[in-house]
Amino acid sequence: MSRRSLVVGNWKMHGSRPANAALLDGILQARPFTCDVAVCVPFPYLSETAVTLAGSDLRWGAQDCSVHEQGAYTGEVSAGMLAEFGCRYVIVGHSERRALHAESDQQVADKAKAALAKGVTPIVCVGETLAQREAGQTEAVVKRQLSAVIHTLTHCAGEMVVAYEPVWAIGTGLSATPEQAQAVHALLRAQLRAATPHADGMKILYGGSVKPDNASVLFSMPDIDGGLIGGAALKAADFVSICRAARL
Numbered sequence: 001m002s003r004r005s006l007v008v009g010n011w012k013m014h015g016s017r018p019a020n021a022a023l024l025d026g027i028l029q030a031r032p033f034t035c036d037v038a039v040c041v042p043f044p045y046l047s048e049t050a051v052t053l054a055g056s057d058l059r060w061g062a063q064d065c066s067v068h069e070q071g072a073y074t075g076e077v078s079a080g081m082l083a084e085f086g087c088r089y090v091i092v093g094h095s096e097r098r099a100l101h102a103e104s105d106q107q108v109a110d111k112a113k114a115a116l117a118k119g120v121t122p123i124v125c126v127g128e129t130l131a132q133r134e135a136g137q138t139e140a141v142v143k144r145q146l147s148a149v150i151h152t153l154t155h156c157a158g159e160m161v162v163a164y165e166p167v168w169a170i171g172t173g174l175s176a177t178p179e180q181a182q183a184v185h186a187l188l189r190a191q192l193r194a195a196t197p198h199a200d201g202m203k204i205l206y207g208g209s210v211k212p213d214n215a216s217v218l219f220s221m222p223d224i225d226g227g228l229i230g231g232a233a234l235k236a237a238d239f240v241s242i243c244r245a246a247r248l
């Protein structure tokens with residue numbers, strides 16, 4: 001099954017208006033790409049990003065959304081608001097939010113559902129900590145995280161993007177080996193196959209210290225359909241070179 005690759009930059013809480021303009025310009029100048037390319041930017045920059053990228057084939061999105069549609073939830077942003085700004089994607093369940101904001105598997109699943117209800121594709125992150133890997137719990141952890149989303153989305157499960165991000169590989173410079181990542185991606189694909197007839201067309205991204213020098217070997221693995229890029233997404237040259245490494 002051939003799946004079109006997707007490379008997504010997760011800017012996290014980085015950027016400034018001048019830096020963003022230069023970064024987006026660098027990515028725009030490097031087109032065309034053979035894969036789909038998106039940037040997930042901090043909320044205040046969505047409007048400007050939408051204007052800058054409008055009319056191009058680059059996509060944009062956010063890094064979180066509320067489980068609620070609207071209401072008295074100070075500081076929250078709804079999926080409907082993201083849709084108004086043309087967001088194609090929203091990252092949900094990033095390990096930084098699971099760890100720093102105590103997001104549960106069910107909350108992550110509810111965010112994915114809220115996003116899909118507004119036509120925004122959730123990029124659902126799963127991944128084990130180093131302690132969990134060393135205790136032999138990798139498979140159980142990622143399956144539990146994905147299972148909550150599958151059960152909540154039911155017949156829409158085929159519409160999400162999944163991202164495997166081992167927590168120990170994020171921001172550490174210590175990427176999973178292509179074989180370690182592929183092994184988990186294959187498990188996730190099998191779990192998706194049991195849940196939806198669309199599993200073979202679904203994208204499963206790898207994230208965690210993806211750099212220009214390791215991207216192509218990671219992206220050559222059969223179940224790795226692109227990447228979710230943190231640090232290297234902040235430099236146009238690095239991000240562009242990672243996008244170029246994606247398989248067709």
Ligand code: 13P
Pocket residue numbers: 010094165169170171172173207208209210228229230231232
């Ligand atoms: P790094 O690429 O900086 O390791 O971050 C990965 C990540 O968390 C993307 O969501």
